[in-house]
Amino acid sequence: MIKSSLRFVFLTFLLYISFKPLNSAEMVDPIKVNWSFKGLTGTFDRASLQRGFQVYKEVCASCHSMQYLSYRNLGEPGGPEFSEQEVKAIAASFEIEDGPDSQGEMFTRPGRPSDKFKSPYPNVQAATAANGGAYPPDMSVLVKARKGGANYIYSVLVGYEDPPPGVDLDDGVYYNKFMVGNKIKMPNNLMDGLVEYADGTKSTVDQMAKDVTTFLAWAAEPELEERHKTGVKVIIYLVLLTILVYLSMKKIWSRVDTEV
């Protein structure tokens, strides 16, 4: 009885949390991609992260900020793992405002690895005004901030279509199969061959969408690889300890006439 009710409670709990996410009916389920970072031991594809950073830098970064990331993160383990020189060069390619200096003046200088990613606009209002009244969201935790996560981001990037007959779109509004409500203010920015990958990979829309989504997934969860690795160790340790404690318990309780 106890075993069956334990199972019952646990299964109901699982069922319960699997039901929890909810959303409006108009949304099409995002495309399921077999990401390398999925699963218990998932890791990021290093080359894809580096390509994804390139797409971000050359395409997304003109409107989207990533204010919680620093250039040094690009060289840290578990990420794109650019070399120290590369990170320095990437940082130095941005002009960062600093100050005030001893005269009380603000000044600009080349970026350093410790600087945060430079934002394309000075503030949210400026970003909103420059983009037809729709604020391009900060992308630091975007993958965690959307139901469907990486699958959803990827789907939106490849989900642009001509609107079906009967759907009227205002100026500056685009039709996207996967966007909630199907209307999106971000134009379709990806086209085949848009960026020239340093590693020679063919830059198809699909490839770029996958690469930049991988990059965003890392940006949202830079600890993912360490988390997975530590998790496996912790679970193995706990299971072994549980077995030992179980055997000790059996031994101790063998002095009593009761089963445990």
Place this chain on the structure above:
Amino acid sequence: MSEHEYTPKSKAGKWFNDRLPLLTLGAHLTDYPTPKNLNYWWTFGGILTFCLITQIVTGIVLAMHYVAHADLAFASVEHIMRDVNYGWLIRYIHSNGASMFFLAVYIHIFRSLFYGSYKSPREVIWIIGLLIYLLMMAAAFMGYVLPWGQMSFWGATVITNLFSAIPLVGDSITTWLWGAYSVDNPTLNRFFSLHYLIPFLILGLVVLHIWALHVPGNNNPVGIDIKKPSKDTVPFHPYITIKDAFALLVFMIIFAGFVFFTPNVLGHSDNYIPANPLVTPAHIVPEWYLLPFYAILRSVPDKLGGVILMFSAIFILFVLPWLDTSKVRSAVFRPIYRQFFWILVIDVLMLGYVGAMPAEGIYLVLARVGTIYYFLHFIVVMPVVGYLEKTDPIPMSISEPVLTGVAEPSIARKVNDKI
């Protein structure tokens, strides 16, 4: 407290113990006679203590890095996740720890409901437990506000607005709670302050909860009073400590599974969007452990009515020991009540499910049916069933029917099968 006087062996120990009998307390906790037939549902007390300590320890570390300010809170949480050494681990343990805490407390409460642990002479243990549960809900709600994401902000707005339903003074009370004319920086600051305070209040109540438990001693699956110490009991240490440790480790494996492999599955993705007072999320939902009450709240078309009903759903539990008229504690020997117990479990799970759904159509109907049944269970089923039910024969002691089978072998077999 202790049945026999304890004398420390060393001279220093005796000197100290005469002045502050801490060693006597330690001896009492070690020897504490515990029914030997406690099943694994009884291990959740220890698990809950572990949960509380985990939340306090991780919380203190998080508070060293967190900034309680409307403009900085979200960024400081990201700082913890990215720049603080193992900050992601500490935060994920804390956020998932809240869910695990509630999972354990719900099992603990339903255990008590099934085996009649709330009944005489344990009413005070039960009431202190409910006070702990109330404080847990307050702490969890305020903790969810601290990251200052969209769900934080709008959850806080919805819940604090409930108080505006109070006639005449409602709006003033709400403004007073906010410290502003809407949920804003002063609200965040006071929630942080209270969120830090409440766990220590809970800790104090836990001490009282255990103290009150050690007066009559544990209930047990058979639900009968037992002689202590006797053949029916074992000393708390090492028998119960090792068993609690085993159960805790199993619990920790599940806990670690959430923390390391799906740390965000129990949260809401909208809470990774910074709070924006100008944009309301499509669906405002509380954390899963508050959903049944959210369903009750929304099942009433009238705001004040909903609020009253929601609070009644909790406060009715305080008078449970006096609503239950049955002389028999354990549902093992209550064939009718046992059925109703499981219906209540299903009812509460269903309320939780519809609490996550939009309050319309079939969900609203289900919420109403579930709410009515919830109250019927306590107000009608419990007193009436307890009065009318023909209970199964109860064994004289824990050991006797099981061991000798003298009293009635069939009962012994039946009891063994059930427990």
